[in-house]
Amino acid sequence: MRKIGSWAKRGLFAVSPLALLLSMSVSAAGPAEREVAPKVREALQRDLGLSPPQLAQYLKVERLAAGQQEMLAASGDDRFAGSWLERKANGDYQLVVASTSLAPKRGMADVEFRNVRHSLGRLADAKAELDTLAERGAKVPKGVYGWFVDVRNNTVTVNVAPGAKVSAIDFVASSGADAGTIRFQSMASAPRPLATLKGGSEYLSNDGSNYYYCSVGFAVTRQGEQGFATAGHCGNAGDRAFVAVNRRTVSQIGAFAASNFPNTDRAWVRVDNNHSLLPVVDGENQGDIPVYGSTEAPVGAAVCRSGRTTGLHCGTIEAKNVTVQYPGESVNGLTQVKVCAEGGDSGGSFITTPGQAQGVLSGGNYSCKxxxxxxxxSYFQPINPLLQAYGLTLKTSQ
Structure with a gap:
């Protein structure tokens, strides 16, 4: 075993709410409007507690937000503090856009503009201080499980074990990070890589001595070769990959072409051409989920995870660019999701309701029981940096 126009120059919120919302409705068109697979609808309603009307309203807001996050982040406004999807007390969803300089205002019913204390840039700088300290070899205290820019709480949130807050405070202080941006959050169970136990579709890796169960992420190609994206901790470059024929026999399907872990948690397995790789995600025998692209979903969006051990489960994105401290190893750039996973699910796929690939499972805590x-x-390695790092092309459904 072993990652625009002139209005933007005047400030993001100088534009009228009507113009902003109009751009939202236009940008929301496209792949996001594809029909949601029945199995995904079922899992979303089950795991997020949504009624059919609530699911329909969520999908409407998700489409609205999908076309806006890149525009908001790239607006050039240093007051911008992030955006996310948020569920209201009545069960409906809304898009929240935060700024450090914004008079209270309302747009349409599905959008709220919210004033906060810290800009996204200030929070990113504070997180960078913690990352730099760890990258320079400083020992991360036991019980400090990771940190991330938490746009919903307008903080840099540090996940810590019960009783570890004092050592976490000392670690933050030694980093030079702005203490005013820091929030500590208790996490009762430590995250860990999930390929150490039995555990889309199943495969096994072999390092020459032992076999490990993991899950296929997404089908990919590179210069005429085929394979799949998966987690880096599932195997080193050169390790062989197998599928189980029966309880005592395995058959080799390929080998790890590249792998990175720790720091990042990404890999791809080159698969022999006599095997088939489909551009879909396993929907637990209830119909496969087509993969149409890899448009990144915003914080607060629903995603569904598929793995060989626990099947299909759905949750919501809580944070991005999360640094996770596994036992003895640190991994950067992960996305944090409120969803369960278990050993063997590692490397499995995260996908949105419109069929957009998001990433491959890295680790998590607790179980699905x-x-x-x-x-x-749970945490996933985002798919787009993985594809870019290895020069891969995501296989998609027509």
Whole structure:
């Protein structure tokens, strides 16, 4: 075992709410409007507690937000503090856009503009201080599980074990990060890589001595070769990959062409051409979920995870660019999701309701059994940096 126009120059919110919302409705067209697979609808309603009308309203707001996050982030406004999807008390969803200099105002019913203390740039700088300290070899205290820019709380949130807050405070202080931006959040169970136990579709990796169960992420190609994206901790470059024929026999399908772990958690397995790789995600025998692209979903969006151990489960994106401290290893650039996973699910796919690939499972805490499932947090390696790092092309459905 072993990552625009002139209005923008005047400030993001100088434009009228009507013009902003008009751009939202125009940008929301396209792949996001594809029909949501029935199995995904079922899992979303089950895991997020949505009624059919609530799911329809969520999908409307998701489409609205999908076309806006890149525009908002690239607006050039240093007051911008992030945007996310948020569920209101009545069960409906809205897009929240935050700024450090914004008079209270309302747009359409599905959008709220919110004033906050810290800009996104200030929060990113504080997180960068923590990242730099760890990258320089400083020992991350036991019980400090990671940190991330938390746009919903307008902080840099540090996940810590119960009783570890004092050592976490000392670690933050030694980094030079702006203490005013820091928030500590208790996490009762430590995240860990999930390929150490049995555990889309199943494959096994072999390092020459042992076999490890993992899950296929997404089908990819490179210069005429085919393979799949998966987690880096599932195998090193050169390790062989297999599928189980029966309980005692395995058959080699290929080998790890490249792998990176820790720091990032990404890999791809080159698969022999006599095997088939489909551009879909396993929907637990209820119909495959087509992959149409890899448009990145915003914080607050719903995503569904598929893996060989626990099947299909859905949750919401809580944060991006999260640094996670696994036992003895640190991984950067992960996305944090409120969803369960178990050993063997590692490398499995995260996909949105419109069929947009998001990433491959890295790790998590708790399990999908009983009450633990509601406490669980998982992390995925975003798919687009993985594809770019290895020069891969995502296979998509027509």
């Amino acid at each position: 009983g009450k633990q499932a509601r406490l669980a947090t």
